[in-house]
Amino acid sequence: MSSTFPHDDGARTVSPVPGSVVAEVLGDPPAPRTVRRTSTDVALVATFAAFVAACALVPAIPTGAGVPITLQTFGVVVAGLVLGARRGFLAVLLYLVVGLAGVPVFAEMTGGLGVLGKPSVGYLLAFPLTAAVAGWLGGLALRARPAWRYPLLVAAGLGSSVLVTHPAGVVGLMARLGLGPAEALAIDVVYWPGDVVKNVLAAAVTLAVLRAFPDLRGGRRAA
Template identity: 35%
Template sequence: MEKNVAHIALFAALIAALGLIPKVTLAFGVPITAQSLGVMLCGTILGSKRGALAVLLFLLLVAIGLPLLSGGRGGLGLFVSPSAGFLIGWPIAAFVTGLIVEKWRSAPLALVASLASIIGGILVMYVFGIVGMSITLEKSLVEATGLVTAFILGDFLKAIIAGMLTSAMAKARPSSVLSRSEPADAV
């Protein structure tokens, strides 16, 4: 139990640390940050449940006002900003990413983790992000989808990095990739 809590806290801190990499804010108010890589890694390394819990812990800290998002942002106001859909989608993205890595064991881990990051960390996250931007920016879903295209290349690069890092960790220290080393229901 204590190990799980430590892993969850460590990965929440990883997401916060990735916020130190300078953000690039786009004209419509949603920044490009490295923190979505942290969300992907939560899923690929910790697995579905622990990964989602790490992201939820991070978002709780942001909601109470800690300036942990890229650019030193924090507070409840972020959950009604153009970024709100992405933030709300982060725990679900980590869960889906982790679930895929836990269940798909027949292919090389680098490939599985990269594809899981694309499905969970990009597609799932974009669904929430597009809906959130549509609501907060008062745009149609088609217009909001067009805005999201600015993120695609960077997010695919992050998904590949997540796959490579997860595979490297598994080779260096197999027990560190909890999504593969323990039963999926062990939390």
């Protein structure tokens, strides 16, 4: 019995085997993408923590109520809008921890646990959650049509201020100054116009950053 084989003229063409296939066959571990991503996240968290600190060091505007007007809230909202809820929260939490540890990164170049006794304590402790809420709402805004993204990002920043920063600030004013709700709210109203301006700017900065670095938000390009 004879077997019939396909004709072979001796000129064989060998196709190159992709490196990924070779790695899979040989059992090599995949590229450490998770490690690289974690390193990037850590770097971004540290960078935006430093950014918030830089905003806090800009000369503050005194108000007479013991809580000056600063750029801290601008930095907090930008961190949330650009990085998203989780990383924005971590960046601002890192900033808060560093300041409470004694590094003078808070408004008027203060730091340490002594700031917890000031009227601004409510605003300060609310910052990480403010960044998280801004990041979550900002993610929804970036899913909208390009023409709507800017006003929705402004709304996301304002929403985080209204839902978190100002209520916590009012509670802090009541606790540290012995005020009633109406009196504390009357002081808090002073900061509303500045917050509107800062959130308008934060939305513009966010769009500019995400156009330049779309991977910061998982590859979503802000058109």
